[in-house]
Amino acid sequence: MANEENTLDTLLTEDRAFPPPPEFARAALVSDPGIYAAADADPEAFWAGWAGRLHWFKPWDRVLDWQPPFARWFGGGTLNAAYNCLDRHLDGPRRTKRALAWEGEPGDRREYTYEQLHAEVSRAASALKGMGVARGDRVAIYLPMVPEAAVAMLACARIGAAHSVVFGGFSAESLRDRIRDAQAKVLITADGGYRRGGVVALKRAADEALEEEGGCPGIEHVLVVRRHGPDGEVLGGARMKQGRDRWWHDCVAGAEAECPAEEMEAEDLLYILYTSGTTGKPKGIMHTTGGYMTQVLATTQLVFDLKDDDVYWCTADVGWVTGHSYIVYGPLAAGATVVMYEGAPDAPDRGRMWKIVEDYRVTIFYTAPTAIRAFMKWGVDWPAKHDLSSLRLLGTVGEPINPEAWIWYHKHIGHERCPIVDTWWQTETGAIMITPLPGVTETVPGSATRAFPGIRADILTLEGRRIEVGGGFLALRRPWPSMLRGIWGDEERFRETYWSKWAGKTVGEGDDAQPGESVYFPGDGAKRDERGNFWVIGRIDDVLNVAGHRIGTMEVESALVDHPAVAEAAVVGKAHELKGQAVAAFVTLKEGQEPTDALKKELSDHVVRKIGAIARPDDILFAGDLPKTRSGKIMRRLLKDIAEGRALGDTTTLADPGVVARLKGDYESREG
Numbered sequence: 206m207a208n209e210e211n212t213l214d215t216l217l218t219e220d221r222a223f224p225p226p227p228e229f230a231r232a233a234l235v236s237d238p239g240i241y242a243a244a245d246a247d248p249e250a251f252w253a254g255w256a257g258r259l260h261w262f263k264p265w266d267r268v269l270d271w272q273p274p275f276a277r278w279f280g281g282g283t284l285n286a287a288y289n290c291l292d293r294h295l296d297g298p299r300r301t302k303r304a305l306a307w308e309g310e311p312g313d314r315r316e317y318t319y320e321q322l323h324a325e326v327s328r329a330a331s332a333l334k335g336m337g338v339a340r341g342d343r344v345a346i347y348l349p350m351v352p353e354a355a356v357a358m359l360a361c362a363r364i365g366a367a368h369s370v371v372f373g374g375f376s377a378e379s380l381r382d383r384i385r386d387a388q389a390k391v392l393i394t395a396d397g398g399y400r401r402g403g404v405v406a407l408k409r410a411a412d413e414a415l416e417e418e419g420g421c422p423g424i425e426h427v428l429v430v431r432r433h434g435p436d437g438e439v440l441g442g443a444r445m446k447q448g449r450d451r452w453w454h455d456c457v458a459g460a461e462a463e464c465p466a467e468e469m470e471a472e473d474l475l476y477i478l479y480t481s482g483t484t485g486k487p488k489g490i491m492h493t494t495g496g497y498m499t500q501v502l503a504t505t506q507l508v509f510d511l512k513d514d515d516v517y518w519c520t521a522d523v524g525w526v527t528g529h530s531y532i533v534y535g536p537l538a539a540g541a542t543v544v545m546y547e548g549a550p551d552a553p554d555r556g557r558m559w560k561i562v563e564d565y566r567v568t569i570f571y572t573a574p575t576a577i578r579a580f581m582k583w584g585v586d587w588p589a590k591h592d593l594s595s596l597r598l599l600g601t602v603g604e605p606i607n608p609e610a611w612i613w614y615h616k617h618i619g620h621e622r623c624p625i626v627d628t629w630w631q632t633e634t635g636a637i638m639i640t641p642l643p644g645v646t647e648t649v650p651g652s653a654t655r656a657f658p659g660i661r662a663d664i665l666t667l668e669g670r671r672i673e674v675g676g677g678f679l680a681l682r683r684p685w686p687s688m689l690r691g692i693w694g695d696e697e698r699f700r701e702t703y704w705s706k707w708a709g710k711t712v713g714e715g716d717d718a719q720p721g722e723s724v725y726f727p728g729d730g731a732k733r734d735e736r737g738n739f740w741v742i743g744r745i746d747d748v749l750n751v752a753g754h755r756i757g758t759m760e761v762e763s764a765l766v767d768h769p770a771v772a773e774a775a776v777v778g779k780a781h782e783l784k785g786q787a788v789a790a791f792v793t794l795k796e797g798q799e800p801t802d803a804l805k806k807e808l809s810d811h812v813v814r815k816i817g818a819i820a821r822p823d824d825i826l827f828a829g830d831l832p833k834t835r836s837g838k839i840m841r842r843l844l845k846d847i848a849e850g851r852a853l854g855d856t857t858t859l860a861d862p863g864v865v866a867r868l869k870g871d872y873e874s875r876e877g
């Protein structure tokens with residue numbers, strides 16, 4: 206039956222379920238599922254409880270003031286994010302606890318206690334002030350994964366300047382766009398950073414951003430961390446520009462170690478961060494202070510079951526929101542020991558991540574499906590060489606995780622002992638929104654399970670009808686503390702992108718229906734199963750429409766990844782005379798697998814067996830690699846351009862533009 210309504214068909218079923226291991230549940234911070242009902246009955250009280258665990262200079266007057274689409278959380282209250290991450294830990298035993306344990310790709314190490322990190326941040330904050338940075342200014346940060354990245358962010362927060370971190374893998378042009386858009390006054394960068402044995406010449410790219418094609422006239426100073434070159438010699442032919450550029454080690458080491466934390470309003474801007482650009486031009490997402498700190502603290506603590514003796518490692522880059530919320534602000538606000546690693550997962554060999562887990566006795570490990578699929582492709586021998594017995598909890602974020610990748614992670618990394626938290630959220634939400642609570646929630650491979658306490662998520666049709674079981678559009682129906690406060694400089698795009706989908710419609714059904722309710726649209730397609738679990742099954746822009754059936758990409762991809770020969774798959778819809786769209790699949794094989802026509806046939810049959818004839822790929826192309834954003838997400842819109850023989854769309858956020866060019870060549874020569 207064709208899909209008449211604006212919903213999504215659901216194909217994949219998953220019977221495997223994993224209740225929290227009893228031993229884990231017994232010791233977990235949350236072991237009572239009553240937390241959901243309590244938070245649901247009074248979400249403002251729930252969030253206020255968490256806000257109360259932060260340090261406030263002045264208490265708030267009102268928890269929430271909601272003038273859709275603008276929310277003010279904890280209005281009237283004042284606090285400082287850096288104070289909450291550092292100063293408030295200095296009174297007790299955390300003063301001498303490790304805050305940051307860092308390892309460079311070449312193997313160099315640095316550690317900071319909370320006291321030391323506080324001192325370094327205070328000096329960096331004084332140095333920024335010395336360069337004329339004041340409360341309300343913006344500072345761009347373009348650094349490798351070195352401790353100075355976290356220090357720089359916290360230094361900005363300390364003096365009330367908003368940071369705009371630009372991932373160190375971005376080009377000069379992307380950096381220039383972001384600096385100009387945010388009107389930053391100071392840029393913090395490094396001479397270079399290590400990546401897969403080579404060196405990324407950041408200062409050279411920064412100079413190009415600042416000096417070519419009109420440059421960035423707003424930038425007054427550049428603070429340069431020396432990661433690589435010896436004194437006086439800056440990598441790649443770049444030079445320190447007199448009057449503009451200063452070395453971090455000169456400026457910060459000598460700066461005043463006393464720098465009081467600025468008393469910020471709860472709604473003052475903490476940072477701007479541009480989205481990964483999977484679907485198009487990145488958006489400058491704005492996050493403020495009080496609500497953001499409240500939700501990152503609550504989720505860090507409850508989702509990761511974070512305790513004082515944990516060693517926590519999130520492998521994201523600080524250039525992404527995951528690095529902001531779950532390397533810096535959440536874990537440090539919670540007083541955790543945070544591991545940070547600079548380089549590639551396969552340098553010097555494919556066991557590097559597992560060696561770090563072993564060396565640091567990591568207990569909580571948070572990574573992305575793209576990394577897990579790479580580990581799967583490389584084989585089980587690499588993790589097997591290392592002692593992973595310290596691990597007690599695993600997490601994933603960034604894309605839907607294919608159930609087979611989940612199972613692999615569970616078996617070969619978690620040794621069937623560690624709960625896995627699959628966390629759905631986005632740059633815009635600021636913090637985790639849909640996730641298991643590891644001591645309470647039964648997990649299911651491929652499903653992010655249920656909304657975090659206090660969060661109201663639903664599946665809606667385009668008309669606003671609520672779907673109890675089935676597929677449709679993911680919707681958030683209640684404001685949350687860490688929600689974006691806007692797109693920098695573009696209020697219209699903010700309203701249009703996130704708040705217009707159900708505008709003016711009566712949302713929900715029955716008693717639940719709210720005329721004119723403001724509902725947030727994250728842009729993802731999802732389904733809810735009979736158990737009430739949420740499954741994000743792809744971006745709405747990527748949904749396939751085959752003979753009237755709207756199908757999420759994740760289900761077909763997961764059926765392919767279910768085959769033992771397959772490491773990774775991306776599917777797109779390709780215009781088709783009869784069916785509307787046909788399914789085109791791009792498949793990466795595991796090491797040692799032969800790309801034959803017989804295997805193509807077998808994969809195609811496998812998809813039909815797993816989820817039905819409707820999803821049979823018309824076209825399979827074996828690919829050495831798939832086009833991904835720099836944060837590792839598959840970019841399907843470019844694959845669609847290839848499958849439909851069009852010129853490629855915007856490729857500026859791609860990690861390696863060569864991959865898509867090669868694929869286009871392969872696809873066309875095969876057809877020709």
Ligand code: ATP
Pocket residue numbers: 480481482483484485486487488525526601602603604605606627628629630631632633653727728729741743744836838
């Ligand atoms: P842009 O919005 O510029 O296209 P982006 O959406 O990739 O870029 P992010 O904010 O980094 O930028 O990514 C958030 C998106 O990642 C979510 O909307 C969702 O599509 C996907 N995602 C994140 N975590 C999960 C998860 N656990 N399960 C499924 N999808 C996820």
Ligand code: MG
Pocket residue numbers: 480631728
């Ligand atoms: Mg997005």
